[in-house]
Amino acid sequence: MWQMVGRRETGRLPPHKFRALLQKTRLYSIELAGHKEIASAHKSGVNSLQIDATEARYLLSGAADGSVAVYDIEQATAYDHSTRTSKHEALFMVDKRVLNGHLYSVSCVHWYPIDTGIFVTGSFDNFVNVWDTNTTQVELQFNMSKKVYSLSMSTLATTHMLIATGTDDTRIRLCDIASGAFTHTLSGHRDSVWVVQWSTRSEWVLVSGGCDGAIRFWDIRRAGCYQILDQQCSQIGRRPPVLKKSSRTHGREDNLCTKYLNASSPIRQRGQKRSFGISAVDSRTAHYGSVAGLQMTADGLHMISAGTDSRLRLWDVESGCNTLVNYPSTYIRGNKGIQMAVTPDSSLVFTPSLNAILVYDVWSGHSYSSLRGHYDQVNCCAFHPQGQELYTGSNDRKILVWAPRRPIDIDNFDYEDAEQAIKADEDAWSD
């Protein structure tokens, strides 16, 4: 560490590299935070967590008894001097006692991307509620008529404020906050939709994963999905180089991707977008089980998907191919989605797996550590970008904070106390 600082001083290490190295060493030493604690206000399992995108200051959590709470993760509400932990209690909690509050389990929560004045929650009581944070009242309610599994709002959107909802129905419906109506209905999935995510590259692209194991890409300006990910279609590595030979249609290295639409379809080249209007018999799956989680990387070029076949797959979004990275020993089962987290520089992915959170390197699939601390199944992870902290919620009603290892707080170190402790240990007759 000090050698790194020395090299930065003498100029042998450029500043961006210094920052990257520092972040990397901190990231790889993540463990249960001793200095911070979140006092969960929920009396049942925490299903969903989200840190707001604007200031990364407020944590929104939704639980299985229908309660939703907001915590301030920067400012502590109490400080315990004996253990030197800062305790963060809920700023407020709303549950079924509030008018139009959720009656059954809240499965997904989402902050409004522009500011923290509004948040949206979806629940198994078939409603999507839009809440005002300051008055803690439900301002708008959408009746989805089926259980809501997942919802998402685009952080890039400048022209629309649509909430994409994945429900028990096979159709994905987009709700508009501005008009209070449903604007789009996207059909194509053959079973319930467990995860929806907006693309981090375009405000018009929506990705959805369903119980049928398929991952579909939708462009909401057009009808129908334009891409279905196929786990058999694979590419070696991140992106193949553009070789002179790749213009040939039957070069062996290039055409690892073969798709069949009709009898006369030629072997397609990688990277070629398919034509619109995919036939309904298209049964390509991204996972052998249901798709339980989707996470796009920050640059929007890759996507990690988790399935109930206990696999994580890394997809190249542009070409739609599986990059064949193997993330070993995950265990994902269940009847609803899980929430994964990716660091902003896309180096590590955090996956809930039974009672632990597994940390993998995104590009090589190497498993770095498994974070154990929860007593029951972990449901969701949220990564705080600046503080490099991970917040996880599980069925044991707790929200745990995982942070990089902290050096001893030198300034507050109590020398007299330490000396007393050493003196007490000494015997009169030992050296």
Place this chain on the structure above:
Amino acid sequence: MMKKRDLKSLYSWAGSIVASSTPKKTEKRAKREQSATSEVESLAQDSHQGSYEKEDGFTVPSDTAVALRMIHGQFPKIDKVSVPPFVLISQVYSIVKDRTLVDRELEVMKQDKDVRVFKLSTGQDDFAIMFFDDYVSQVNAIKSRLDGKHPSEDLVIFDWYINHILPIHMDAGITDFHLESILSGVGHQIQERHISLLIKAGLLVRQLAHERSYWLAIPNIGSLLKSLSQGRKELLSLLNRRQYKEVLLSILEKKKLRMSQLDMRFHVRDLLGSGQLFLSHTPAGILVRIPRD
């Protein structure tokens, strides 16, 4: 990340250095000492058949290829059924540590039509790898066995299967729609009786989840699948019954599994690769244990 083309040029460079520095004979003897089987030489010749950068007939085989050949050579002898040796992917994972590398090299080998991957029905993650030539000879054996019992226009489906479907369709599963489209692409018309003949031969197995879709399968594998799942359970119960859930590998190898026709080494490798067993090195030898979490 090494791309396939760079890998080939590296292999040929390594091959050329080897060829120039040592005479062919001593190199072959050295390879026989290193690898457990003498099939590596045949591997070197036929694994990169289409390679345009082959020099002196020798290219360095990939880690996965060597592991496959080694395990393939150690497949236990089974008396009652005639199944050519197959390798489970968990066994390859137990030998080559980097799983992403195994997946990618296996994908390359699949595209080169060296191996064929099948999904087994014993678990969610069970895949069996068989060499392409072995599988084709098995299909031909089935065809000749059914020769007298069915009209030859029905038996032609086996030829279509080998010549048209297997080379093009690399997946473990196939749908009616795909079968029809591939075969009509080459001018043949597939009918219900062809598909039922394939199912009867054991080459296609209906998928439970989706109608009109099938898994490609290895024929005559039923009893081996039963041995596989029962042998796994027996081995795990053997370890679970002990006080500390661990046993030395040397002692374990001497035991025979009652319910499985496959030998102990097969099951140990398979469970190691799927993460249900762990190996640890102790002064007394290698210890096999069940992880506590």
